[in-house]
Amino acid sequence: LNYCHIWLLMSSNNVMPLCVIYSITDRTDQPWFCVYDFVNNRIQSLRQDIVYQQLDGQEALCVQETAVRFYLYSHYRLSGLPWEKFDPKLNLDQLQQCLLSVLRLNDANTTNSSSSSKCDHRLLHDATRTHRVCSGTGASERKAEFWGYYLLVNLGSTEAAREVLSHYKAKRHLCGGQLRLVYDINKCFMEGNVVRLFRLTHLLPPLSRCAVFLHINKIRRIALQIMNKAYGNRESHFPLQVLTKWLGCVDLTAITEFCQACGLGVSEGSVKFNTRHALKPLNSQAPEHGQPLPLHCAIPEFHKTDSKPSQILMKL
Amino acid sequence: MPLLVNCLWFTFQAQKEENWGLPVLAVVTRDLRLFALEAEKCMAASGHKKPADVLERAADQIMSCFRVCVSDNRTVVERSKRLGTLVLVNQLFKIYFRINKLHLCKPLIRAIDSCDNLRFSKAQMVTYRYFVGKKAMFDSDFKKAAECLEYAFNHCFVTSQRNRRLILIYLIPVKMLLGEFPKRELLLKHKLEHFMDIAKAVRKGNLVLFSDALEKHESFFIHFGVFLILEKLTIITYRNLFRKVYLILGTHQLPLKAFEDALRFMNVEDVDIDEAQCILAGLIDKNYIRGYISHQHQKVVISKQNPFPVVK
Numbered sequence: 001l002n003y004c005h006i007w008l009l010m011s012s013n014n015v016m017p018l019c020v021i022y023s024i025t026d027r028t029d030q031p032w033f034c035v036y037d038f039v040n041n042r043i044q045s046l047r048q049d050i051v052y053q054q055l056d057g058q059e060a061l062c063v064q065e066t067a068v069r070f071y072l073y074s075h076y077r078l079s080g081l082p083w084e085k086f087d088p089k090l091n092l093d094q095l096q097q098c099l100l101s102v103l104r105l106n107d108a109n110t111t112n113s114s115s116s117s118k119c120d121h122r123l124l125h126d127a128t129r130t131h132r133v134c135s136g137t138g139a140s141e142r143k144a145e146f147w148g149y150y151l152l153v154n155l156g157s158t159e160a161a162r163e164v165l166s167h168y169k170a171k172r173h174l175c176g177g178q179l180r181l182v183y184d185i186n187k188c189f190m191e192g193n194v195v196r197l198f199r200l201t202h203l204l205p206p207l208s209r210c211a212v213f214l215h216i217n218k219i220r221r222i223a224l225q226i227m228n229k230a231y232g233n234r235e236s237h238f239p240l241q242v243l244t245k246w247l248g249c250v251d252l253t254a255i256t257e258f259c260q261a262c263g264l265g266v267s268e269g270s271v272k273f274n275t276r277h278a279l280k281p282l283n284s285q286a287p288e289h290g291q292p293l294p295l296h297c298a299i300p301e302f303h304k305t306d307s308k309p310s311q312i313l314m315k316l
Numbered sequence: 317m318p319l320l321v322n323c324l325w326f327t328f329q330a331q332k333e334e335n336w337g338l339p340v341l342a343v344v345t346r347d348l349r350l351f352a353l354e355a356e357k358c359m360a361a362s363g364h365k366k367p368a369d370v371l372e373r374a375a376d377q378i379m380s381c382f383r384v385c386v387s388d389n390r391t392v393v394e395r396s397k398r399l400g401t402l403v404l405v406n407q408l409f410k411i412y413f414r415i416n417k418l419h420l421c422k423p424l425i426r427a428i429d430s431c432d433n434l435r436f437s438k439a440q441m442v443t444y445r446y447f448v449g450k451k452a453m454f455d456s457d458f459k460k461a462a463e464c465l466e467y468a469f470n471h472c473f474v475t476s477q478r479n480r481r482l483i484l485i486y487l488i489p490v491k492m493l494l495g496e497f498p499k500r501e502l503l504l505k506h507k508l509e510h511f512m513d514i515a516k517a518v519r520k521g522n523l524v525l526f527s528d529a530l531e532k533h534e535s536f537f538i539h540f541g542v543f544l545i546l547e548k549l550t551i552i553t554y555r556n557l558f559r560k561v562y563l564i565l566g567t568h569q570l571p572l573k574a575f576e577d578a579l580r581f582m583n584v585e586d587v588d589i590d591e592a593q594c595i596l597a598g599l600i601d602k603n604y605i606r607g608y609i610s611h612q613h614q615k616v617v618i619s620k621q622n623p624f625p626v627v628k
Contacts, residue, residue, distance in 0.1 A: 165538045192598040195591040230597035233608030
């Protein structure tokens with residue numbers, strides 16, 4: 001059986017169609033890590049089927065793209081939970097694999113523009129009606145979207161940035177504003193310019209901000225390390241209010257906790273920098289007996305969003 | 317071609333304490349790589365899904381020859397097959413760089429570094445150092461990259477203008493990151509005017525000229541993979557710009573507003589005093605400026621002795 005036949009089976013039997021996965025993510029009657037486990041399990045099965053059947057057309061691309069968006073959102077939603085409920089490393093591994101598959105499939109589908117799929121167009125239309133991203137129009141924007149995720153998930157990697165530039169041949173060809181924005185964010189990270197980094201991050205759509213969130217603690221710690229040297233000459237006090245704005249935090253409590261976790265003294269609304277005292281590595285916050293790592297600050301606007309998960313995943 | 321290499325490999329492996337087949341092996345593996353390259357181009361042009369596979373298969377065959385050579389460590393040096401390792405390593409480097417699998421170069425570099433007692437030809441050493449320098453550049457190990465590429469440039473045959481130019485394309489950005497700028501005559505001689513405006517802009521701290529020069533020649537820089545390395549020069553451009561601010565104001569306690577104004581003058585989009593502080597903090601952290609920032613007084617206090625150390 002090829003994948004099209006499986007689609008036929010799906011619509012007639014109890015097997016889960018792709019579009020149902022989106023509606024499952026909106027469920028509130030179960031803790032979201034249970035929803036994650038269930039959907040992750042289904043995605044793994046679909047990906048396995050794709051490998052066994054050697055599918056590389058639009059259907060395979062739809063599944064992998066859904067998986068990327070799901071893993072990106074899940075990391076934001078569930079990080080901070082105990083490891084037995086959510087393993088961020090495993091999630092990141094799956095995310096990387098799916099991203100590479102999307103980029104490879106996009107390349108393959110570009111060179112073979114007439115897809116070899118003999119899929120029933122009615123079924124493809126059904127998938128795209130919910131998925132909204134597998135149609136032929138907007139293909140270049142879609143590719144740019146996933147190159148953007150690739151660059152953000154590998155933030156600071158010169159190899160990833162080089163691959164993006166090699167693919168597009170020139171910076172001015174970075175399709176659409178979003179990929180160019182992501183490229184600039186990567187550049188700001190490499191230069192240590194956190195003020196501009198967070199300013200640009202706020203311009204990104206929610207899922208891209210989830211990708212930045214993967215590195216949020218690392219970005220903030222690097223920023224504090226730089227500031228500790230630049231401002232710490234005579235035990236200077238730096239206002240927490242300003243630091244909250246610079247590091248894209250939600251509130252003063254969150255930034256206070258983070259500074260203290262890095263070994264910096266905080267008192268009377270300011271943080272004490274001192275070049276003589278090095279920052280504590282964040283790994284020292286390893287959980288004991290299942291205690292969760294502290295969730296250090298969300299990116300403000302996304303934290304306040306009322307969007308349902310399915311709306312974010314389908315980019316509505 | 318792969319069949320020929322296979323036959324040769326069997327014959328070569330059977331030879332004990334002999335290495336007269338090395339020149340034949342060198343020619344055959346070079347031709348194998350060239351054929352694979354042509355095949356990859358044809359496959360890519362005809363829309364084949366995985367054109368790089370043919371180069372990977374060629375690399376596998378060359379690797380099997382390499383293993384035979386490198387494991388011959390019981391024979392006297394003059395008759396050892398290890399004398400042929402560098403030729404094969406250079407062929408493998410060319411393939412790995414082509415298919416962008418640079419991580420596969422690491423064990424090869426280790427193998428050659430352990431061959432201290434072997435004397436390889438200068439031509440092969442130049443090629444080897446060129447690729448090792450290039451890899452070090454991509455790994456952001458700029459000191460090692462400069463050392464290797466400089467060796468390659470200084471020992472490259474004088475009449476090999478194409479090769480010398482190719483080495484310079486990577487050596488110049490690396491040297492600029494280490495604070496050394498190329499002379500105009502050198503760039504003109506090797507037709508590398510692309511770097512002229514970049515070098516001028518970085519030296520003068522002119523961000524406008526720097527971004528214009530990058531944009532003008534970006535296709536060239538991206539094609540050779542040095543665009544990202546050149547973008548790293550932005551930090552040094554900031555450093556030189558801020559040094560000008562210090563020289564103009566002539567004081568060791570500089571208001572942050574002056575740096576913000578300098579960045580605005582250089583058309584940096586939407587810059588504010590927070591970002592100016594952030595850039596300054598980054599320069600202090602990297603030891604491009606010796607001093608500290610006082611947020612309370614909104615000033616930068618720089619050292620009276622050597623406030624802008626030489627970039628290394």
